[in-house]
Every structure is written in C-alpha cells, then in structure tokens.
Amino acid sequence: MTDLERKIYRIIYNMSRFRRNPSMKELKRKTGKxxxxxxxxxxxxxxxxxLEWDKEKREWRFK
Structure with a gap:
C-alpha cells in the first residue's frame, strides 16, 4: 500500500465511523493530490x- 493509498484509506475509515463519506473535494483538500x-x-x-462499496447501504466496507 502506497502512502497515498494508506492516507485515503484512513480518511475514508475515520469519516465513515461517523456515518459520513468524504467528497472528492474533501479528499483533494486533505491529501493535497x-x-x-x-x-x-x-x-x-x-x-x-x-475497500468495498456497498451500493444498498451507500457506505464503505473495510478489510
């Protein structure tokens, strides 16, 4: 896993704990990419x- 992949994984994981999916704008701001x-x-x-996207629940699932 690259540094960027690890950073994105942690951002998605932490935000999903609060039932919120990060937008592309937020990911761009937080990663600088x-x-x-x-x-x-x-x-x-x-x-x-x-990562896996659950279409029914509209949330991420993690390994």
Missing part, C-alpha cells in the same frame, strides 16, 4: 479488496 491520483489510489484499494 488531484482527482486522477485519488481515483487511481481508490481503485487500487478496491482491486486489492482493501
């Missing part, structure tokens, strides 16, 4: 089964 980099990191986390 652009949208393409964030999307790539999130897709990498999903492909490695670190």
């Amino acid at each position: 652009g949208e393409p980099e964030i999307r790539k990191a999130v897709n990498n986390l999903i492909s490695r089964k670190e």
